[in-house]
Each structure stands twice: as C-alpha cells, then as structure tokens.
Amino acid sequence: MTRIGLLVNPAAGRGRAATAGPIALAELRAAGHDVVDLTEPDVTSARRRAAAFLREQPADAARERRGPSTVLVGVGGDGVANLAVNAILAHAPHVAFGLVPAGTGNDTARSLGLPRGDPVAAVARLLGALTREPRRVDVGEITAVRPSDDPVAPGEEPGDGEPVARRYFVNVLSAGIDAAVNGRANRIGWPKGSSRYVVALAAELVGFHGFDVRVVADGRDLGPAGTLVAVANSRSIGGGMAIAPDADWSDGLFDVVTAPTMPRRTLLHLFPRVYGGTHVTHPVVQVVRAREVLLLPGGTDLTGRTDRRRGPAPAPLVHADGEPVGDVPLRLRLVAEALRVLA
Numbered sequence: 493m494t495r496i497g498l499l500v501n502p503a504a505g506r507g508r509a510a511t512a513g514p515i516a517l518a519e520l521r522a523a524g525h526d527v528v529d530l531t532e533p534d535v536t537s538a539r540r541r542a543a544a545f546l547r548e549q550p551a552d553a554a555r556e557r558r559g560p561s562t563v564l565v566g567v568g569g570d571g572v573a574n575l576a577v578n579a580i581l582a583h584a585p586h587v588a589f590g591l592v593p594a595g596t597g598n599d600t601a602r603s604l605g606l607p608r609g610d611p612v613a614a615v616a617r618l619l620g621a622l623t624r625e626p627r628r629v630d631v632g633e634i635t636a637v638r639p640s641d642d643p644v645a646p647g648e649e650p651g652d653g654e655p656v657a658r659r660y661f662v663n664v665l666s667a668g669i670d671a672a673v674n675g676r677a678n679r680i681g682w683p684k685g686s687s688r689y690v691v692a693l694a695a696e697l698v699g700f701h702g703f704d705v706r707v708v709a710d711g712r713d714l715g716p717a718g719t720l721v722a723v724a725n726s727r728s729i730g731g732g733m734a735i736a737p738d739a740d741w742s743d744g745l746f747d748v749v750t751a752p753t754m755p756r757r758t759l760l761h762l763f764p765r766v767y768g769g770t771h772v773t774h775p776v777v778q779v780v781r782a783r784e785v786l787l788l789p790g791g792t793d794l795t796g797r798t799d800r801r802r803g804p805a806p807a808p809l810v811h812a813d814g815e816p817v818g819d820v821p822l823r824l825r826l827v828a829e830a831l832r833v834l835a
C-alpha cells in the first residue's frame with residue numbers, strides 16, 4: 493500500500509480536472525492505497541495543504557527500494573504539476589511525483605508519455621508505476637539574483653551571495669516573446685482553449701521590437717536574445733509546440749534556444765515552424781547545451797554593470813511551466829535527477 497496525496501486543480505482544463513479528480517480518487521482507493529485528498533478551492537490553500545502533507549512524510553530508504561512509500565499526484569495541467577514538483581522539492585524530495593493529465597496544454601504529461609484525455613487510462617498507468625522504482629528526471633532551479641546595477645566586487649559574477657528566492661521547473665522556462673505571449677494568454681478571458689495563445693501572439697506582434705535580454709550559458713555570453721529565450725529541460729510548451737525538440741530531461745543539461753531581434757516578416761515565417769520543432773534549423777536560431785544559465789537585462793555586462801545609454805530593460809515577465817516566476821536577472825541551474833517520477 494502506498495500513501496498518496498491527491499491534489500486536484502478544479503480549475504484546470506476548463507473543468508476537465510474536476511471530473512477526473514473523483515475518478516482518480518475512487519480508482520486509487522479501490523486499488524487499496526491510502527489516499528489523502530489535498531484538493532482546495534484556491535491555489536494558495538492548495539500549496540499550503542501540500543506542504544503540510546509532505547512535511548509529515550518520513551523518508552524510509554529501505555522501503556523506497558520496493559517502490560515509493562509516498563506519492564504526490566497532481567490532477568490537472570502544467571500548473572498543478574509545477575505546484576506539486578515545487579512542494580516536493582521544497583519539503584520532501586524523497587516523495588515521488590505522479591500526474592493524471594487533465595489540463596489544457598499538458599506538456600508535462602507529453603514529456604512523460606502519459607495518456608491525455610483519459611483519466612482511467614492515466615490512473616491505470618500510475619498504478620503500474622507504483623510497483624516499480626520511480627524514474628529520476630532532471631529539474632531546473634530558478635533563483636532571483638541581485639539587481640544588475642548593485643556594486644559588484646572584482647571577479648564576482650552578478651548573482652553571487654544569498655538567493656532571493658528559489659523555485660523549480662520541469663519543462664521550459666521562457667523569457668522572450670513566448671513568455672510575453674504566455675502572460676497575455678493567462679490574462680485574457682477569451683477564447684478559452686489553446687487558440688487564446690494565437691490571439692495573444694497576434695496582439696504581441698503589434699509593435700514588436702524585441703526584448704532587452706542577454707543570455708550567458710556556462711559562462712559563455714550568447715549575446716542579445718531579443719525574440720526567443722527558452723531554457724528547456726524538456727521539449728514542448730503551449731500544448732505540444734516543440735520549442736526545444738531535442739531536449740531530454742535525463743541528460744543533465746538544459747537546451748538553451750535563443751534568437752535575436754528579427755524583422756517581423758522573419759518572425760512570422762519562423763513561428764509556425766515551432767510546432768514541429770524545425771525552427772532550430774533556421775540560421776537565426778541558436779541552440780546551446782548548458783548546466784547553468786544567467787538571464788540578464790540586455791544592457792548589463794558580465795560584471796553586472798548596466799550601460800545606462802541603452803535605457804531600461806523591457807524584458808517580459810519570465811514564465812516557467814506556463815507560470816509567472818519573476819523578472820530578469822535570474823540564475824538557472826540544472827539539478828540532475830532531482831525528481832522521482834511515476835511514469
């Protein structure tokens with residue numbers, strides 16, 4: 493018997509998770525597991541409830557070798573998956589993560605190869621995985637770093653010192669037009685489904701002149717990345733758009749996909765290619781593998797000083813796994829095999 497915390501996001505998938513949740517609860521209990529329903533009406537209470545549950549779970553190394561003793565299962569989309577992963581890594585990293593996909597985009601479910609749109613099949617998959625040693629996958633760690641115009645001692649990189657905050661992602665962190673589109677899509681009420689990303693993109697393209705973002709990957713300055721910045725642990729965003737088609741969350745490296753500011757005409761030509769991942773063969777797109785990435789306002793040099801002649805940095809709010817995570821400057825570090833996953 494496994495202890496299972498079940499976290500349903502009733503808002504996910506336009507009500508799909510509200511239907512899938514009771515199915516998952518009934519099937520997991522029928523299979524003889526000790527299921528604790530952690531579902532809450534809002535995200536803040538859900539986060540608090542998951543943390544309280546996880547803090548009570550003791551680590552038992554001998555028991556873990558026979559399959560996971562405790563699991564936190566999210567029912568919903570990439571948002572609830574991100575919430576569950578962050579709760580696990582903050583409070584009880586020995587606890588395994590499981591997912592019943594019932595969101596809109598479901599990119600985490602895609603990475604795991606889980607059945608989407610069929611909660612019964614997804615729970616059957618979960619029950620099978622409970623009998624095995626969980627798979628280990630890499631995660632991305634995000635820390636906010638000091639504002640770039642703080643005085644920086646010689647030899648010091650921006651961001652040395654205490655991290656301001658720390659959180660994790662499993663799929664993709666975006667800091668270019670994809671982040672701006674994500675933020676706008678989250679704000680608009682219509683249309684409801686994935687077509688709101690197309691509406692949001694069209695709105696972002698009006699007056700688009702590129703963002704003031706620079707990327708440094710494992711100490712190498714990749715230069716300005718005004719259009720596209722995707723730091724990918726896994727391959728897709730926005731419901732299957734292959735932004736980093738070769739990213740693999742068990743290779744110990746991020747795939748860092750960047751593109752500088754480009755004419756709107758080139759961008760419109762490039763954008764549809766993201767669906768199939770063929771944009772990476774276009775000469776304006778750069779793909780680099782790295783363990784540590786710094787995202788800086790474009791006017792900042794590597795010593796952390798800001799060139800004020802370039803003006804303020806209008807970088808978009810950075811998004812990871814579809815959720816807002818903060819503003820640049822940010823430091824991203826790959827933590828290899830940090831998460832135990834049922835799949």
Ligand SMILES: Nc1ncnc2c1ncn2[C@@H]1O[C@H](COP(=O)(O)OP(=O)(O)OP(=O)(O)O)[C@@H](O)[C@H]1O
Binds near residue numbers: 500501504595597598
């Ligand atoms: N009661 C709740 N429990 C957990 N999360 C909630 C809750 N209410 C709202 N949310 C928020 O709902 C948002 C969307 O959730 P989620 O990503 O799971 O579904 P989705 O947007 O339909 O799917 P996807 O992200 O795969 O497109 C997240 O930002 C999450 O934080």
